[in-house]
Amino acid sequence: MASSTPDPRLAFRIPSLPPSFYYIPSFISPEEEASLLSKIPxxxxxxxxxxxxQAIPSTLTKSNTLLAAPLPSYLLDPIVTRFATLGIFANTPHKAPNHVLINEYKPGEGIMAHEDGPAYAPVVATVSLGGAVMLEIGNSTSEASTVNPAPTDTHRILCEPRSLLVTLAPAYSTTMHCVPAVTHDADLQRATVANWDLVGExxxxxxADDVDGSGGSGGIIERTTRVSLTYRDVLKVSNAASRVLGLGGRR
Ligand SMILES: O=C(O)CCC(=O)C(=O)O
Ligand SMILES: [Fe+2]
Incomplete structure (x- = not known):
């Protein structure tokens, strides 16, 4: 089974983290970013x-089922087309994402530590738009990390605008993640940012002294509004709605 062709995704793996986190800077262009932001209803x-x-196409039912509906075209092209080129969802049941959560965070806002849970295949692909944030990850199964996070269990990932972050199994089910609700992320440097060497800018x-004295923000992100697009493959899909409408659901 061993292949001599290296997986191209390995170039983007965040080496200091547990498997499997991948970070791709400049996954979309500034023009594509502006177009996406203008199309969010x-x-x-x-x-x-x-x-x-916003949950697109809709919020899951209580039994974690997605009512089948296509994603709008602005969420498909160019992003899902590029996922297909990279094979990101090649091994999930539907071979493509069928659900997108759009989150918007203003300065001082965030998302509490959580796991993404069993409704989805263990592949998460998140595109960041607008501002940069630090995403924090920690172990989910250890009581120490969920009840009283130990700093040694926590890693930080810098999510630049236009970047893509992919989380695959086994990290999907062994880690929790959060975006701290702060107005500034501080102390950004190689030693404290897991993906520092993959960051585009x-x-x-x-x-300042880390970059030959020019241009640096002093290791700080001053938060501006960030929008994230989280693409996933919901395992259970119901075609009931299309049957009701006489559109010929297949199952
Ligand atoms: O905004 C992000 O990068 C994280 C979003 C997230 O964790 C989620 O939608 O489950
Ligand atoms: Fe999440």
């Missing part, structure tokens, strides 16, 4: 305490 947000969100965030 302004009237479909659900407001939560520390962020707002690390100089933006460096302490």
């Amino acid at each position: 302004p009237n479909r947000w659900t407001n939560l305490t520390h962020r707002r969100l 690390a100089w933006r965030y460096s302490a």
